[in-house]
Amino acid sequence: MEAEAAPISVTQALEDAKLCLGTLGTLVVSGEVTGFRGPNARSGHCYFQVKDDASAMDVIVWRGVYAKCGIELRDGMAVMLSGGFDVYTGSGRMSFIARKIEVSGEGLLRQQVAALAQKLQQEGLMDEARKRKVPRFCTRVAVVTSLSGSVIDDVKRTLARRNPLVELMVVGCQVQGPGAPATIIRALERAAAEVPDAILLVRGGGSFEDLMTFNDEALARAVAACPVPVITGIGHEPDTCICDMVADRRSSTPTAAAESVAPAIDELAQLTRERQKRLCAAMGRSLEGEAVELQALGERADRAIQSELLRRRSSVDALASRPCLRDPHALIDARLTTLELTEERLANALPRMLKRSSDSVASSALRLQAASKSMFAPYESRIGRAAASLEALSPLKVLGRGYAIARDSEGHVLSEASQAAPGDEISVLLGTGTLEAKITHVDETPIS
Secondary structure, three states, rough: OOOOOOOOOOOHHHHHHHHHHOOOOOOOEEEEEEEEEEOOOOOOOOOEEEEEOOOOOEEEEOEEEHHHHHOOOOOEEEEEEEEEEEEEEOOOOOEEEEEEEOOOOHHHHHHHHHHHHHHHOOOOOOOOOOOOOOOOOOEEEEEEOOOOOOOOHHHHHHHHOOOOOOOOEEEOOOOOOOHHHHHHHHHHHHHHHHOOOOEEEEOOOOOHHHHHHOOOOHHHHHHHHOOOEEEEEEEEOOOOOHHHHHOOOEEEOOOHHHHHOOHHHHHHHHHHHHHHHHHHHHHHHHHHHHHHHHHHHHHHHHHHHHHHHHHHHHHHHHHHOHHHHHHHHHHHHHHHHHHHHHHHHHHHHHHHOOOOOHHHHHHHHHHHHHHHHHHHHHHHHHHHHHHHHHHHOOOHHHOOOOOOOEEEOOOOOOOOOOOOOOOOOEEOOOOOEEEEEEOOOOOOOOOO
């Protein structure tokens, strides 16, 4: 009989289990997130379970791993977790420690769509200010959709029922599957070339994967750049794709999209009648106002004309009352009388004026003669003294006392005997007359 194994402690048993789980290595587990809790406010770690149709297991994601994965986990998300099992010896609880997290299936697609939506929103493609205004009454509408489905028939019936006057153009394209975005882009270009009032981009309902065509980035940019307003009606009410976000108007269904560009013809008729009534009423009020204003202007014009006529009549009467116009000779006679009186006053005034002028001139002459004597007396005395001094200092006066001035042949005055030599000719200026002499002897002895 086999011997019984020796008992071990709980801690040892958990340690052995932990070692056994470690031998499993790295496992990749796929499942659906449920009971998500995290990140923890204190530690930053995340705790949740992943489950499939039959089982569930606890999962721990450490703070650093969750921060690096770039995924915001939530309940219902399909994920693939890479990691291994571990046992917490304190409680004996086994958990899967995830070291890498990836979104799988539809969850990955939704993550990609969300990232693209955020990118296009940051570029401004979803701004309401950028979107074009759809005409309220469209007369030409282009429909871009598949020609094989029931959607085009629904759109045609809706337009025919609501407003048969709307001209409809249909451009076929592929609405799902590989290559569908490129065919829709070409269809949008052909539809825009016809210059309709609006383009309906529509398709029926389907799964999230079926509608992924309308989450294509190139198609979304083509919708935003289309020169004609684009109205989307893709899937059903809950379905929203990238093309809905960048379109100029989003409708919940293809039928709603058709209704938005084709108001019912009876509604248009009623609206036209109401506008006709409002227009007639407004025109009547405007004409009444214009009539009142015209009457007021007429009265103002009459008053202005009467005032102007009165002013001009008064001006003419004033002109007619002037003497020069009533009797032109009276003005000349008055001027002639004034001239004769002026002549008489002038004839009487001239002798008196001449006598006063003569007396004034004589008086001025006497005052000038007396003033001149008193003015010139001091100057005559000074001139006499200056003349006497000048006479005393004159060289001619000196020459008159027996002195003479000798000059050489060039006219230079000789002040010393050494300036001449025997045989030189000199001229001697006396008090009266001049002598021409020739030097026979020179004595340079100073006079003591």
